[in-house]
Structures are given as structure tokens and as C-alpha cells.
Amino acid sequence: MKDIQVGLIGFGNIGAGVVKLLRENAAVIRAKVGAGIIMKRIADLDITSDRGVVVDAGVLTTSVDDIFNDPDISIVIELVGGYEPAKSFVLKAIEKGKHIVTANKALLALHGSDIYAAAVRKGVEVQFEAAVGGGIPVLTAIKGNLAANHFSSVFGIMNGTCNYILTRMTQEGADFADVLRAAQELGYAEPDPTFDVEGVDTAHKLAILASLCFGTRIDFKKIHTEGISNISGLDVKYAAQFGYRIKLLAIGKHVDGKIEARVHPTMIPLDSPLADINGVFNAIRLTGDFVGPVMFSGRGAGQNPTASAIVGDLIGLSRSMKAGAGRRMSPLGFLDDTIVTIPVKPMADIISKYMLRFSVLDKPGVLGGIAGALGTYGISIESMVQTSHEVDDSAPVPIVIMTHKAREGSIQKALSEIDQLDIICEKTSFIRIEDNLE
Amino acid sequence: MKDIQVGLIGFGNIGAGVVKLLRENAAVIRAKVGAGIIMKRIADLDITSDRGVVVDAGVLTTSVDDIFNDPDISIVIELVGGYEPAKSFVLKAIEKGKHIVTANKALLALHGSDIYAAAVRKGVEVQFEAAVGGGIPVLTAIKGNLAANHFSSVFGIMNGTCNYILTRMTQEGADFADVLRAAQELGYAEPDPTFDVEGVDTAHKLAILASLCFGTRIDFKKIHTEGISNISGLDVKYAAQFGYRIKLLAIGKHVDGKIEARVHPTMIPLDSPLADINGVFNAIRLTGDFVGPVMFSGRGAGQNPTASAIVGDLIGLSRSMKAGAGRRMSPLGFLDDTIVTIPVKPMADIISKYMLRFSVLDKPGVLGGIAGALGTYGISIESMVQTSHEVDDSAPVPIVIMTHKAREGSIQKALSEIDQLDIICEKTSFIRIEDNLE
Numbered sequence: 001m002k003d004i005q006v007g008l009i010g011f012g013n014i015g016a017g018v019v020k021l022l023r024e025n026a027a028v029i030r031a032k033v034g035a036g037i038i039m040k041r042i043a044d045l046d047i048t049s050d051r052g053v054v055v056d057a058g059v060l061t062t063s064v065d066d067i068f069n070d071p072d073i074s075i076v077i078e079l080v081g082g083y084e085p086a087k088s089f090v091l092k093a094i095e096k097g098k099h100i101v102t103a104n105k106a107l108l109a110l111h112g113s114d115i116y117a118a119a120v121r122k123g124v125e126v127q128f129e130a131a132v133g134g135g136i137p138v139l140t141a142i143k144g145n146l147a148a149n150h151f152s153s154v155f156g157i158m159n160g161t162c163n164y165i166l167t168r169m170t171q172e173g174a175d176f177a178d179v180l181r182a183a184q185e186l187g188y189a190e191p192d193p194t195f196d197v198e199g200v201d202t203a204h205k206l207a208i209l210a211s212l213c214f215g216t217r218i219d220f221k222k223i224h225t226e227g228i229s230n231i232s233g234l235d236v237k238y239a240a241q242f243g244y245r246i247k248l249l250a251i252g253k254h255v256d257g258k259i260e261a262r263v264h265p266t267m268i269p270l271d272s273p274l275a276d277i278n279g280v281f282n283a284i285r286l287t288g289d290f291v292g293p294v295m296f297s298g299r300g301a302g303q304n305p306t307a308s309a310i311v312g313d314l315i316g317l318s319r320s321m322k323a324g325a326g327r328r329m330s331p332l333g334f335l336d337d338t339i340v341t342i343p344v345k346p347m348a349d350i351i352s353k354y355m356l357r358f359s360v361l362d363k364p365g366v367l368g369g370i371a372g373a374l375g376t377y378g379i380s381i382e383s384m385v386q387t388s389h390e391v392d393d394s395a396p397v398p399i400v401i402m403t404h405k406a407r408e409g410s411i412q413k414a415l416s417e418i419d420q421l422d423i424i425c426e427k428t429s430f431i432r433i434e435d436n437l438e
Numbered sequence: 439m440k441d442i443q444v445g446l447i448g449f450g451n452i453g454a455g456v457v458k459l460l461r462e463n464a465a466v467i468r469a470k471v472g473a474g475i476i477m478k479r480i481a482d483l484d485i486t487s488d489r490g491v492v493v494d495a496g497v498l499t500t501s502v503d504d505i506f507n508d509p510d511i512s513i514v515i516e517l518v519g520g521y522e523p524a525k526s527f528v529l530k531a532i533e534k535g536k537h538i539v540t541a542n543k544a545l546l547a548l549h550g551s552d553i554y555a556a557a558v559r560k561g562v563e564v565q566f567e568a569a570v571g572g573g574i575p576v577l578t579a580i581k582g583n584l585a586a587n588h589f590s591s592v593f594g595i596m597n598g599t600c601n602y603i604l605t606r607m608t609q610e611g612a613d614f615a616d617v618l619r620a621a622q623e624l625g626y627a628e629p630d631p632t633f634d635v636e637g638v639d640t641a642h643k644l645a646i647l648a649s650l651c652f653g654t655r656i657d658f659k660k661i662h663t664e665g666i667s668n669i670s671g672l673d674v675k676y677a678a679q680f681g682y683r684i685k686l687l688a689i690g691k692h693v694d695g696k697i698e699a700r701v702h703p704t705m706i707p708l709d710s711p712l713a714d715i716n717g718v719f720n721a722i723r724l725t726g727d728f729v730g731p732v733m734f735s736g737r738g739a740g741q742n743p744t745a746s747a748i749v750g751d752l753i754g755l756s757r758s759m760k761a762g763a764g765r766r767m768s769p770l771g772f773l774d775d776t777i778v779t780i781p782v783k784p785m786a787d788i789i790s791k792y793m794l795r796f797s798v799l800d801k802p803g804v805l806g807g808i809a810g811a812l813g814t815y816g817i818s819i820e821s822m823v824q825t826s827h828e829v830d831d832s833a834p835v836p837i838v839i840m841t842h843k844a845r846e847g848s849i850q851k852a853l854s855e856i857d858q859l860d861i862i863c864e865k866t867s868f869i870r871i872e873d874n875l876e
Contacts (some may be wrong), residue, residue, distance in 0.1 A: 137583035145575035145750030291573035312583030325761035
């Protein structure tokens with residue numbers, strides 16, 4: 001049987017992992033495909049640095065055209081990252097009739113529709129298991145064996161940097177800035193961590209997950225995205241006191257013809273399986289109308305897990321080619337002409353429970369003022385912790401309130417009113433709560 | 439596009455779920471396949487009972503030949519269960535060139551090789567996601583996106599009846615017999631629960647999982663199978679005291695050219711993610727050389743989750759047919775001529791830690807006698823709990839010992855020697871420990 005020849009654009013850490021995996025596990029891959037998967041060409045501007053892997057002579061090139069114009073190459077792996085030139089490379093490869101495998105979540109979250117449409121026109125496939133959850137085969141599952149379900153929700157812990165920081169804040173009672181610094185020293189956080197800690201990376205992944213689960217185009221700008229940089233050690237402590245853990249959660253819901261798509265620090269019950277996903281592990285939990293809740297977890301990043309997902313995609317495409325199939329599956333699992341645009345619910349309209357942390361002067365009538373304003377907006381209180389100070393009567397004290405379910409718009413209005421009161425010492429913090437992860 | 443026509447043999451609870459899912463979610467299935475999946479014929483000896491689902495006129499038949507001889511039917515779903523006539527039906531359908539979808543774990547565990555060989559000869563596929571873990575798409579993942587990995591281990595909690603019983607024993611300190619009775623009243627356990635509580639069902643599933651993970655034929659008789667009927671409330675209590683929870687665990691390992699394949703009550707650390715899989719939920723955890731540890735969990739049984747897996751298989755096959763593929767994947771993911779027989783390690787040769795619970799007379803020298811015999815066989819003690827009684831000096835007292843790693847053969851010999859001692863009041867119980875689920 002003829003081997004399957006692939007080309008790789010972008011020879012960084014992940015690309016080196018793919019080369020290593022194709023080489024080290026060549027026998028098992030051949031046993032599963034019935035043919036070899038051969039790395040025919042690798043294009044990168046830098047073809048001299050040592051990536052720690054063996055590359056045969058004549059494979060490396062600085063010209064992507066050597067890949068586009070090679071008729072033997074049937075699959076192109078895009079690992080350039082970012083928007084451009086990655087997008088142009090992908091479109092060019094599609095134009096040349098090549099299947100695409102990519103790990104580029106940013107590109108798919110913002111320009112997925114263009115890429116999918118081009119792939120449809122040319123009758124090629126686009127696979128991107130590595131874009132979400134590293135090695136966890138969750139996208140394949142959603143598009144594949146779970147495809148008979150209507151999904152009502154998807155929840156994900158999908159950024160290792162944030163989860164590592166929150167885990168250490170929880171375990172050590174430490175503050176965000178200190179743990180971030182430690183994470184940077186250990187290489188778990190980038191020198192500029194904005195993209196991770198402000199939730200953008202998680203939002204990219206949510207955009208992809210939600211498209212697959214709900215069969216919809218998601219306008220990335222409509223995903224409410226909040227990171228963890230404002231979470232304090234106090235928030236973590238009070239959350240635990242109420243029986244919750246704070247995670248940076250991606251939330252996708254499909255309810256009453258609308259989509260919720262949001263990324264923010266979220267309190268989840270301590271006994272939820274997602275609460276135990278610690279450190280650099282990722283987990284995705286989804287609920288289908290027939291399968292019920294299903295959860296997937298594993299290493300969400302890193303050279304080897306990501307290479308596993310990419311080569312898994314290569315194996316899937318190779319099997320189809322060997323079996324004589326043309327394009328077996330649409331990029332989103334749904335046929336392209338069935339993809340609709342389901343409106344994204346404005347944040348003001350979501351319903352949630354909240355933990356509100358007020359910083360107040362310890363004076364008579366304080367609690368009455370707060371409770372009154374909440375009541376005005378129909379927000380009722382489920383429970384409360386008030387700590388009196390022992391030493392300095394004039395220092396601010398925290399009042400922490402768990403609300404019953406309320407409309408976010410009402411919470412926002414109530415808080416902006418409360419924050420005008422003289423007794424309030426700093427901007428009130430609020431964290432959304434998900435009690436039921438189904 | 440022409441619809442895909444399927445036939446169903448065995449119209450019980452699961453079959454009714456498949457009919458319901460194909461009907462209720464017909465639109466989403468069509469959106470993912472590009473054609474409808476139509477239940478053309480259903481064969482069962484009983485075609486008059488109400489299954490609570492709508493079946494079109496002319497679909498029901500008492501003759502399986504109406505399915506075999508219908509050239510429009512390209513996929514046959516076998517839900518008869520058991521060995522015969524299920525096996526004959528499957529072989530006949532293959533002979534007629536039809537793809538097979540089945541949930542029959544017992545059949546595949548014992549007669550899988552015959553069925554797979556027949557499928558290879560005829561160039562059809564055999565899919566069986568519903569046979570392991572209900573709706574959890576773990577087999578598809580192992581055969582599919584994780585296919586590039588060498589797997590070193592697979593662990594599974596895969597029997598809802600056992601897990602429900604052990605969960606209640608843990609939460610309530612109750613005894614096996616009492617919880618079993620309650621479970622039977624609730625319908626969570628069969629009137630004759632042997633198959634579940636003695637581990638046979640779990641062993642069937644392990645046989646399938648191990649074949650897929652390791653690319654080997656597994657002789658079902660070589661799977662060491664122990665159930666939970668001998669687990670006492672005391673065992674559960676002491677396990678917790680040492681920081682463990684008892685689960686009926688399926689264990690598959692591939693180490694040094696040998697396979698371990700065993701099902702038995704197992705102590706796993708309280709902080710292991712598998713320890714939190716409670717009630718009727720199932721979970722499977724596997725470790726691949728590139729992906730690292732990955733875990734899947736969800737509802738392991740029931741009409742709807744099982745139907746999700748079966749229709750997921752139908753969708754996969756339908757997509758391949760539509761794309762013009764013949765047989766896209768071998769039943770085990772590995773090409774048939776690459777399947778080898780890896781020897782199963784005899785139980786005497788496995789290495790494990792153990793919790794030993796002795797029932798002894800409270801006399802001087804008792805501990806010395808036990809420790810001496812363990813020492814003779816090279817078994818060293820990691821920790822120990824000895825309870826003195828407060829009232830009756832002549833009643834037996836427990837001594838509970840956690841060993842370091844030891845060879846099972848040595849443990850067996852030491853215990854049979856110790857159990858001969860006069861100071862031992864009843865047969866010593868021992869439970870294997872898995873500290874590292876990777």
C-alpha cells in the first residue's frame with residue numbers, strides 16, 4: 001500500500017513533537033493505517049536550529065511552495081500559529097486540494113468560517129483536535145460518536161497557566177501576582193501572560209467547542225471574556241468557605257434558541273468532578289440529550305500530548321484516503337449548509353448565582369443599605385458571611401453575600417448603585433457561580 | 439442523497455432507545471450525515487409488546503431473514519445479547535455483506551476473533567462502542583484519535599451495579615448484603631446479580647479494552663476475575679483509614695512484553711480522580727506514551743446513553759459509506775494481520791501492594807508470628823493498625839497491615855501459612871492496592 005505523504009509548515013516545539021511521534025511510533029501507526037505516514041517536507045524560515053529530532057536530508061525547506069506544489073503531499077499540517085501568514089498558508093494548501101490538520105485555535109476561532117467554506121469548495125477536510133484540550137480527543141468525540149446528541153451545555157477548564165495559578169492560590173492561600181511570578185520562573189506562564197490569564201486563549205477554545213456542539217457560527221467578539229488577574233486570595237478563601245472552588249471556566253449553553261458563550265472565573269461546587277482538575281490538566285464536560293453528562297480530562301498542552309492529537313488526525317484522514325473516501329466529514333461535524341447562526345445571549349440577560357464581596361466601613365445600617373439596594377433589583381440573598389474586625393474600628397471589613405439566582409443585568413445595576421454609597425470602601429467584587437454543571 | 443437503511447435484531451429496552459433516538463433526533467443526524475438513517479426492519483420473536491416507541495407499519499418482523507435478505511439494509515444492529523443465537527446472526531449478517539453494530543460485550547469478549555476474521559474476509563466493519571462504558575465514547579477514542587500511542591495501562595470502573603453498591607457501602611458504612619438488597623429493590627441490581635457482582639461483566643469489557651489498547655487477542659479465561667461479594671464494611675472502613683477507597687477495578691497493563699488483565703476489588707488513593715466516580719457512573723483512564731494519562735467518564739448504562747453510542751456508530755459507518763469508502767477501519771483499530779497474542783502474566787507473578795486483614799486472638803506473640811511469616815516470603819510492612827478490644831478478651835481482634843510492593847505468589851504462600859496458625863480465627867482477607875493509576 002502506498003504511504004501517505006504529509007507536509008508541515010512551522011517547525012517549532014509542537015512540530016518537533018509530530019516528527020518525533022511519526023518516527024518513534026512508525027510501526028504502530030503503520031499497523032493502524034495499513035501504510036506509513038511520511039513527513040515529506042517541513043517548511044520553516046529557520047531550518048538550521050537543532051530541534052532535538054532526526055530529520056532526513058532534503059526534508060527541510062524555507063519555501064512553503066515546496067509543500068504546496070508537491071503533488072505527493074496530501075495533508076498539510078499548519079503549526080505556524082496566529083492569524084497571518086497562517087491563514088494564507090491554510091487557504092493556499094486547500095486551494096491545492098490538500099487536507100488540513102492544524103492546532104491553531106486563534107485562527108479557527110476568528111477565521112474558521114472562511115477556512116471551512118474554502119475546504120467545502122475544494123472537497124477537502126480540516127481537522128483540528130489539537131486546538132482544544134491538547135491530547136484529549138474531545139472534538140473527535142463531539143463530531144464523531146456523540147454526534148447523535150443535541151448538546152445543551154459544555155464546560156471546560158482549558159488553560160493550563162490559569163489552572164496552575166488558581167490551584168496554587170487555593171492550596172497555598174497565595175495571591176495572584178506571587179503565583180504568576182513563580183509560574184513564569186517555572187515556565188508554566190509566558191513572560192507576557194496576558195493571552196492566557198485574561199482568558200483569551202480559553203475563549204478561542206470555547207468558540208471552537210461551541211460551534212461543534214451547537215452547530216453554529218460563533219462571532220468571537222460576542223464571547224464575554226474575563227480572566228483571573230482580579231481574583232484575590234480573599235475570593236478563593238471565601239469561595240471555599242461557601243463550599244466552592246474558583247476555576248477559569250469556559251461556559252457554553254444552548255437554551256431556548258439562544259447560546260451562552262462566556263469565559264470568566266467561576267465558583268463550582270467542591271464535589272464537582274471539575275473542581276478536582278488541578279494544575280496543568282484540562283477537562284471538558286458536556287451534556288447531550290441522550291448520552292447525559294460526559295467528561296474528558298488529560299494534559300491540555302505540551303509537545304507530546306499535542307503531537308498525539310495531530311497525528312491522530314493524520315491517522316483518521318489516512319484511513320479515509322486508504323478506504324477510497326473523498327471528504328468524509330465536514331469541519332464542524334455538521335454539513336456545511338446546516339450550520340446556522342444562533343444568537344448569543346447578551347451578558348445582561350444571563351441568569352446566575354453570584355458571590356458578592358463588599359468592602360465596607362463597620363457602621364450601623366451598612367448591611368441594611370446593601371440588602372435594600374439588592375432587594376430593589378429583585379436580588380435575594382441565600383447566605384452571608386460578615387466578619388467584624390478585632391483591632392481597628394475604622395478599617396474596612398468584608399461582607400460576603402451569596403445570592404439566589406438573579407439576572408446579571410440586575411446585579412450590575414445594583415452593584416453600580418451600591419458602589420456609590422459612602423460606606424463602600426472599594427469596588428465590589430463579584431464572582432459567578434455554576435451549581436449544576438449539566 | 440440516498441438514505442442509509444439499517445436493520446435491528448433484538449427489540450428490547452436498548453433497541454427501543456435506538457428507535458427513539460433515530461426518530462427524535464432525525465434532523466440533527468441528517469445534518470451530520472447528509473442523509474437519513476432509517477430503521478428499515480426490526481426482528482424479534484415478540485413483535486406485539488409495547489416498547490413505548492413509535493414503529494412504522496411493516497417494520498417489525500419475527501424473521502431475521504427479512505433483514506439478512508434485504509439488499510437495501512447495509513448495517514445490522516445486533517442487540518440480542520449472549521452467545522447464541524447472537525453469534526450466528528452476526529456471522530450471517532457479515533456473510534451477507536452488512537456492517538455490524540453491536541453492544542454485546544460477552545459475545546465480543548469470547549468470540550470476537552471469529553467475528554472480526556469473518557468481517558475481514560467480507561470487507562465489512564464491526565463497531566461496538568456501546569459494549570464498554572455505555573455512552574462514553576472511549577473505544578472510538580482508542581481506535582481513533584489516540585491511535586498513534588502505545589498504551590501502557592488502562593483502568594476502568596465499568597459496572598454500575600458494583601459501583602453503586604460500593605459507593606453506598608462507603609457512604610453509609612453498610613454491609614454488602616444489605617446494600618445489594620436495596621439495589622435490587624431500586625432496580626439497580628438484577629434479581630440474579632452474579633454476573634455483575636462477581637466481576638464477569640467487567641471482565642468482558644476489560645477483554646475488549648485490552649484488545650484495542652494493546653493490539654492483542656485476549657483469552658478471556660486468562661483474565662483473573664474477582665467480584666465484590668466478599669468485601670465487608672470493615673474492609674471499606676480500614677481502606678478509608680489508610681487513605682483509600684475500594685472500587686471494582688478492571689486493570690490492563692502492558693509491561694515488558696506481557697499483559698496484565700485482571701478484575702478485582704482494588705484500593706485506590708482517595709485523591710485519585712477514579713475514587714470520585716460514584717454510583718452508576720463509569721470511568722476509564724488510560725495512559726499512552728505521547729498523550730499521557732487521559733480519562734473519560736459518564737453514564738455507563740441505560741437506554742439513552744447506550745442508544746447514543748449505537749447511533750454514533752451508525753453515523754460513523756454512514757459517513758464512510760457516503761464518502762465512498764469501503765471498509766475504513768479494522769474492528770480493533772489495528773490491521774487484522776498485525777494483531778498478535780501477547781502472553782497474559784499469571785497472577786502469581788504480578789507485583790502489588792496489599793492490605794491484609796487478619797482476625798486474631800489477642801495473645802502475646804501474635805504480631806510476631808504474622809510478621810515472621812511475611813518476612814520469610816520477603817514481604818515488608820509499610821504500616822499497620824491494631825485494635826485492642828475493650829470488653830471481651832477472648833473475642834478475635836483485627837490486625838490490618840499495608841505491605842510494600844510484593845509478588846502475589848509470595849503473598850498467597852505467606853497467607854496460606856499464616857492461616858494455619860492457631861491464633862488466626864478466620865481466613866485472612868487481602869485487597870490489592872493501585873497507588874499509581876498511570
